[in-house]
Amino acid sequence: MKKRIIAIISVVLITGSIFAGCGQKAETKGDSSSNSKTLYFVPIVDTGAYWSPMKKAAQDEANALGYDLVFKTSPSNESQKNEKHLGFLDEAIQNDAAGIAVSPMDPDMFDKKVKEIKDEDIPVVTFDADVKTKDNRTAYVGTDNKLAGEELGKQAGEYLKSKGIKTGKIALAAVNLTQTTMTYRQEGIKKGFEKAMGSDAANFTWLEPIQDNDQAAESKKQLEGQITANQDMVAVFSLGSEGPDTGVMEAIKSQNKAGKIYHFGFDYTPTWENGVESGLITGIVDQDSYAIGKTVIDVLDKQIKGEKIDDNYPVPVKWIPADQIVEYGKEKQKQFTTETK
The missing domain is CATH 3.40.50.2300 (Response regulator)
Structure with missing residues (x-):
């Protein structure tokens, strides 16, 4: 009899442990209020x-x-x-x-x-x-990348209009053309450009976009080929990252097109400052x-x-014309070196 009582108590204790363990697991799994930091x-x-x-x-x-x-x-x-x-x-x-x-x-x-x-x-x-x-x-x-692209396209369209440019070829360069942010930016750029140019937008041809996998030498080579084949190129957009930013500027410089092909970019980088005086960058939109x-x-x-x-x-993004990029960069650097409180 004593053995039966001990056996029953053991079963109850084991069963209770199992249910307690299961309950604890269900309570802590994925619980954002747990002690995890x-x-x-x-x-x-x-x-x-x-x-x-x-x-x-x-x-x-x-x-x-x-x-x-x-x-x-x-x-x-x-x-x-x-x-x-x-x-x-x-x-x-x-x-x-x-x-x-x-x-x-x-x-x-x-x-x-x-x-x-x-x-x-x-x-x-x-x-x-x-x-x-x-x-x-x-x-x-x-950022809403479509709206950010639209702002850059609008600023580019208005700039070209101010220069009396109403026709020509336009290039784009990005790290990865299938990345969602890049497809949205392309879509926005074209929409903003068309809004700014109005009926003249139909006079411009968008060339096949360049993908360089963040390799400046690749975007430089591809854009040089496009410039050679399209002497009426008037603008190029680089959609973010050091590869296309640098490659596009180097291609414009190597083809002696500074001040003739206008370059519009995404996001501040100190790299832009190297192209301000030589006319290799026209303006950027920057995300905070x-x-x-x-x-x-x-x-x-x-x-x-x-x-x-x-x-x-x-x-939101902010439009920074080339002549303001250096001063803007100084303010950005202050921000980057200040810890949040």
Whole structure:
């Protein structure tokens, strides 16, 4: 009899332990209110005048709020870049991250994974680029790349009109033409340019866009070929990153087209300052990437704490003509070296 009682008690204790264990797992899995103080930050890259300040701002704000920030990214020329970054998100889930911030390169490919994160009750903020289904993420922080492109296209159109230019060829150069941000920028540029030029927009021909995988020598070579074949080229747009920025300026210089082919760029970089006096850059639109990095962490923190947040945190771009780039750069550098409080 004593043995039967002991056996029954053992079964009850074991069964209770199993249910307690299951309950504990269900309680902590993906629970943003758990003791985890780790945030994952997954940008497209983390170097260059656009991404570096963003990374610094995110790190500064995470430190100020008491979080451990894990950065995960890969080089621009990574052959399986999308798959690698999806793997970073899996790692974040497995490590019970309190929150995740990701810049999705493909809105469709990242859509399901971002939903999976949100379904695990982990706040997920997209930045710089968004996923296809807005309800799948917690919030978006960053520029509307179509509107940013539209602003650059409008400024370019108005500039060409001021020079009396009403016809000609136009080139574009980017790191990756299929990246969502780049396709949106191209679309916006053409729309803004057409608005500014009015009926004269039909007189311009857009050449096949150049992709250089962030290799300046490649964009230089391709643009030189386009200039040689199209002596009536009047403008070129570089859509962001050091490769196309530098390659385009070098091509314009090598073909003696400074002041004849007008160059419009995306995002501030000290590289532009080398082309101001020689007429290799006409003007840029700049995103406040430092504000993006800080806001991403703030939004994650608010969501983790159960505070009310918005669905979208837009960060507008600013038009900077060439003669203001150097002074603008001085102000940007001050911002980059100031830690958030």
